[in-house]
Amino acid sequence: MDDKENRRVGAAVRRRRRSLHLTLATVAERSGLSVPFLSQVENDRARPSAQSLQKVADALGTTAVELLDAADPAREVDLLRAEAEPEPAAGSRVRALVRGRHQLHALEFTGDHDGRREFQHRNDELLYVADGAVEVEAEGRAYRLVRGDTLYLTGGVRHRWRATVPDTRVLVVAVAGHIDAIEERGRS
Secondary structure, three states: OOHHHEEOOHHHHHHHHOOOOHHHHHHHHOOOOOOHHHHHHHHOOOOOOHHHHHHHHHHHHOOHHHHHHHHHHOOOOOOOOOOOOOOOOOOOOOOEOOOOOOEEEEEEEEEEEOOOOOOOOOOOOOEEEOOEEEEEOOOOEEEEEEEEEEEEEOOEEEEEEEEOOOOOOEEEEEEEOOOOOOHHHHHO
């Protein structure tokens, strides 16, 4: 099966339609397809046939190939198992919890962490203390987090953190830097 057949074309159709400031009703009228069907396509609840995709492309002033090229990759489920690694003798360990280039980055920090290093990420970030305790300085305020606590930081917040208890484990989940989430906040 061709890789393009596994792609989610709905988001590409929606992006193209919105960039042209068209309603679903207008695209339906131009393509001869129904509004409910087009809505299902845009929400990846229906896969258009090659003929229907060409009708949509014509209505949007593009080609089916261009829509497929702009399509999102197929949905993915990726299991990342904990590796049977020996515990670090001293210091810290960082383990990626997500492989590849995705919309989220997730890291697990175990042990010490350099509290002098300041971070400022483009997009939102969540710190979750799985074990131990940390001190976080964010925008000039200090926060003490213990097991089970989370701290949410919006994009652009300057922060630093350090473990205050041995064997502390912190999970950091962030919107990837290649995602333009800041622009998305202003949309409704």
